Amino acid sequence: MISLSGIAAAALGGTAPVLHGVDLELAAGEQVAVIGASGAGKTTLLNLLALMQEPLAGRFALEGREPWVLTRSERRLLRTGIALAPQHPPLPPRQRVAVAVLAARLPRMSFGRALRTLWSPPDAPLAHAALEKLDLPDKLWLRVDRLSGGERQRVGLARLLVSDTRLWLADEPLAALDPARAERSLAALQKGAREAGAALVCSLHQVDLALARFPRVVALSAGRVVYDGAPAGLGGELLDELYRSQLAPMADAAPPAQPLPLPQAMCR
Numbered sequence: 415m416i417s418l419s420g421i422a423a424a425a426l427g428g429t430a431p432v433l434h435g436v437d438l439e440l441a442a443g444e445q446v447a448v449i450g451a452s453g454a455g456k457t458t459l460l461n462l463l464a465l466m467q468e469p470l471a472g473r474f475a476l477e478g479r480e481p482w483v484l485t486r487s488e489r490r491l492l493r494t495g496i497a498l499a500p501q502h503p504p505l506p507p508r509q510r511v512a513v514a515v516l517a518a519r520l521p522r523m524s525f526g527r528a529l530r531t532l533w534s535p536p537d538a539p540l541a542h543a544a545l546e547k548l549d550l551p552d553k554l555w556l557r558v559d560r561l562s563g564g565e566r567q568r569v570g571l572a573r574l575l576v577s578d579t580r581l582w583l584a585d586e587p588l589a590a591l592d593p594a595r596a597e598r599s600l601a602a603l604q605k606g607a608r609e610a611g612a613a614l615v616c617s618l619h620q621v622d623l624a625l626a627r628f629p630r631v632v633a634l635s636a637g638r639v640v641y642d643g644a645p646a647g648l649g650g651e652l653l654d655e656l657y658r659s660q661l662a663p664m665a666d667a668a669p670p671a672q673p674l675p676l677p678q679a680m681c682r
């Protein structure tokens with residue numbers, strides 16, 4: 415479905431390369447977790463896959479076509495087959511949740527149906543079913559600005575569920591969720607992708623979930639792919655390297671010599 419070879423890419427809005435020599439093959443319907451420390455390039459990779467950023471170098475093919483040699487309108491058409499849930503979904507604050515969810519389908523709708531969807535969505539049951547899978551069925555007609563951060567994030571995931579696309583990209587979709595909700599939401603997302611026959615690429619800081627729930631893990635370090643394969647092959651040493659090597663030791667990490675005095679009220 416997707417083939418990247420020797421890709422260098424800048425972050426959205428940047429010019430200097432933050433991805434270097436990335437090779438990646440993604441088959442239709444495949445599910446892949448992307449892990450790596452903060453700043454490793456996970457968002458940049460997802461934006462690249464979403465055709466939001468042109469690579470600086472290398473070869474990018476999507477379903478046998480090279481998006482960046484197509485005309486702008488051909489590329490826009492190709493993009494309608496891809497859905498991206500950014501870490502902070504840009505949802506208009508006064509919009510109803512139903513409309514915000516169904517907005518994921520707008521690029522593939524006729525002009526008339528798109529207008530109706532924005533005014534009084536005929537596909538509201540579809541949005542309701544998606545929200546139900548993410549434990550949010552009672553929020554359908556609420557305004558987006560009445561949602562908590564975790565609820566907004568799940569609305570972003572509901573957009574993937576209704577998107578009718580073949581490639582789902584989720585950028586840290588669990589960042590604002592408590593552990594139980596995170597697990598349930600990820601399970602709903604993966605099941606939805608399987609049922610829709612869509613490939614799922616998901617960047618995650620929850621390494622335990624990435625290893626437990628995905629058949630394939632891609633690890634990035636400083637913009638390079640340092641591991642691509644089954645979770646079982648990803649050893650503890652490499653994981654330590656991924657998350658520790660970029661951290662300078664804390665200057666004041668030594669514990670205090672004396673225990674800190676607690677207020678009397680906290681000692682009973």
Ligand SMILES: Nc1ncnc2c1ncn2[C@@H]1O[C@H](COP(=O)(O)OP(=O)(O)OP(=O)(O)O)[C@@H](O)[C@H]1O
Nearest residue numbers: 425426427428432451452453454455456457458459
């Ligand atoms: N607009 C920008 N201009 C220049 N550099 C940028 C820009 N946005 C991000 N970067 C840099 O690109 C690198 C990769 O950022 P990216 O957001 O892809 O990392 P990430 O792995 O998703 O991080 P996180 O886990 O913190 O979200 C980082 O070093 C970041 O500082």
